[in-house]
Amino acid sequence: MATRKWDGTCTRLDEGGAWWARREVKPGKTAPDGFQLVQEDPVTGKKVGWEPVAQSAFAKYHAQALAIGNDYFRRGTYELLGPKVNGNPDGFEQHILIGRGWAPFSDRLAYDKAPRDYEALRTWLHARPHEGIVWHRDPHAPDAGMAKLKARDFPRTRRELTPEKRSCTTTRIPSTTSTGRAKNSPSTPPTTICGSGMASTSA
Known part of the structure; x- marks a missing residue:
C-alpha cells in the first residue's frame, strides 16, 4: 500500500x-x-x-x-x-x-x-x-x-532547473508634455521590455 x-x-x-x-x-x-x-x-x-x-x-x-x-x-x-x-x-x-x-x-x-x-x-x-x-x-x-x-x-x-528564457527588446519610449503629447528627446533613457511585460530603464 x-x-x-x-x-x-x-x-x-x-x-x-x-x-x-x-x-x-x-x-x-x-x-x-x-x-x-x-x-x-x-x-x-x-x-x-x-x-x-x-x-x-x-x-x-x-x-x-x-x-x-x-x-x-x-x-x-x-x-x-x-x-x-x-x-x-x-x-x-x-x-x-x-x-x-x-x-x-x-x-x-x-x-x-x-x-x-x-x-x-x-x-x-x-x-x-x-x-x-x-x-x-x-x-x-x-x-x-x-x-x-x-x-x-x-x-x-x-x-527543469533552468529558468525559462524571455525575449526582450530595447526601445526608447518618448516622454510627454504637460498637455499629454509625445515629446521625442535624445536624453530619454532606453527601456528594455521583456515577454512578461516587465520593463527596466537604463540610465
Missing part, C-alpha cells in the same frame, strides 16, 4: 504508553539521555533513534497535539505536523498527530496508482507538492516494514 509522506517529525507511542520523538545524532556528538538506538550508519557514523518526547525540541507542540484527542491514540508511530514544525508546508492551523499510513481518500487513490519505474516516478513526484511517498507492508501493523522516497531524492533535469 502506498501513501503520501508527510513533512513533519516522527513520534512513537510505545506499548507502555510512553511517547518518543525521532532523533538523529551526528558523528562525534553525545546522544541525549534515554536515547534508544535504532540504526547507525557504518559509513558516516550517524545514529538514528528515539528520545523521550518530553525532552525533545518538539515537546510543547506535541503536548498541544495530544490535547486535541488523547483518547484516540494507540501504540504506533505518528507524524507531528503544524505551524511550528518544519515550516508547516501543508498549512495546518494547529499542531496535530497523524497516524502512520493515514492520508485523505483522494491522496490514497492517487498514490495507489503511482508509477514504479524510475523516470515516471521522478516526474510523478515532482508534479506534486508533497514531500514524497511511502510504501507500507501493512499500514496497520506498528512494526511492519516500509519503504520511503522523497521527491528531493530524484534529481531534476537541467531543463
